[in-house]
Amino acid sequence: MGIAERKERDKQEMHEKIVQAATRMFAEEGYEKTSIRGIAERIEYSPATIYLYFKDKDELLYAVQEEAFKNLLGQFKELATIQDPVERLRRLGFTYLEFALKNPEHYTLMFVLNSPMRTMEEHAKWQTGVDTFGVLHQTIQQCMDIGRIKPGNSELISMSMWALVHGLATLNISCRFQIFQRTDEEIRLMMLESLRHTFDTLIL
Amino acid sequence: MGIAERKERDKQEMHEKIVQAATRMFAEEGYEKTSIRGIAERIEYSPATIYLYFKDKDELLYAVQEEAFKNLLGQFKELATIQDPVERLRRLGFTYLEFALKNPEHYTLMFVLNSPMRTMEEHAKWQTGVDTFGVLHQTIQQCMDIGRIKPGNSELISMSMWALVHGLATLNISCRFQIFQRTDEEIRLMMLESLRHTFDTLIL
DNA sequence: TCATATACTAAACACTGTTCAGTAACTTAG
């Protein structure tokens, strides 16, 4: 039954084709301008076709989110080779922030928009999110274990750390840091300095 | 010329009526469900009428944002009576976070959405935002002056503080803290604890 | 070859922000 297999392959290819188109459109045009019709036009299919592969827009956005998480988690995995948990923690923070600033639209999809999260009554858990946070939590725990972070609730420290970088990233993306009346580059340096300073007070 | 005056008054009343309706609708229905048509229905006027008072939806959202800022800045002003800058700083932080959690839709309009910020080529500066941050910055500066915060770049500390509470607030609003698999109340306590812990390491 | 299953789409529905021609009421001038 080679035909059935080929059809299955075709189906998966089409699925991926849609996700890829949506992912690129998201990055290039921004999430506000990413429409089902636009994606359909990009892959040269009818808008209705997309609904043969995704229940609704939220489900498609969820798939795009997963794709974006692959990217971030890939960068995190590269840092796993760093033996010193303190150095690894620093790099994790800067990598996260850098990712958010370089991929603002994907970051928004991953950590701001509610749309992709609505698909999660089925997936039960937000696994990619759990995994990403896990990397941070684990590293902070290791820093505590070797006595480089003051003993305490590692989950709480991780939460604070995440909130800080997320706050910096989103306030920047949503143009709220324009109150400083500085250039983009100056603000970028301020954000990095803010993160550095936080690490310096956190790490013994 | 009492007529011209009355007409001017009517105009302002109508203006305010629209903003009030939009503000309530935002809080009650959420920003995704707040449409021009919905607001128009609420005040029992045609949708087109709104465009006699506001250039576009963004300009209306800007007005709603200003209204929400009045609320937050009002709460901040009450804290101005606190003499001790350290205590005032703590209360500022918790007041800010509490505001975000009690008024998630308004908070989103104030600090997340880009729509109301687009109206700002005219208003030049985001004055309400500048003022709000100013309260924080000033208080932190005073804490430094009396030696309760380690001398340094007060603007940077303020930025970090803002990013932290903003990060906590938005990650919660966007349901990302569901990774902790805790109840809303438990997460609320974690956020408060995170903020408290940060103050404890910041203040000498 | 013929019936069936598959992949796809055109067209419609209900919504959105926005514009514009037209109307009805109010104000002013003669």
Place this chain on the structure above:
DNA sequence: CTAAGTTACTGAACAGTGTTTAGTATATGA
């Protein structure tokens, strides 16, 4: 007091959105 003019408002339309459905070709299996 009437006629002209201004003002405040709206119905209807336009272009866009996500989504559904009936229908059409094409490919498959008997």
